[in-house]
Amino acid sequence: MIYHEDKPSGLAFPIIVILIAMAAIVGSLALSSGHQASARVWLPVRSAGP
Secondary structure: OOOOOOOOOOOOOHHHHHHHHHHHHHHHHHHHHHHOOOHHHHHHHOOOOO
16 A cells, blocks of 8 residues: 655745745834935925916
8 A cells, every 4th residue: 555645735934934024024114214204395486476
């Protein structure tokens, strides 16, 4: 008789990659939240009279 051995499913590698990606995203958000850049808005100048 032929017995099939149970093979590991190999889910460890994708889970580790996903966790590293999540940590990188959270880290980049944490680093970028400290630097608040002022927003510049351009408003057209109206003429003084009609």
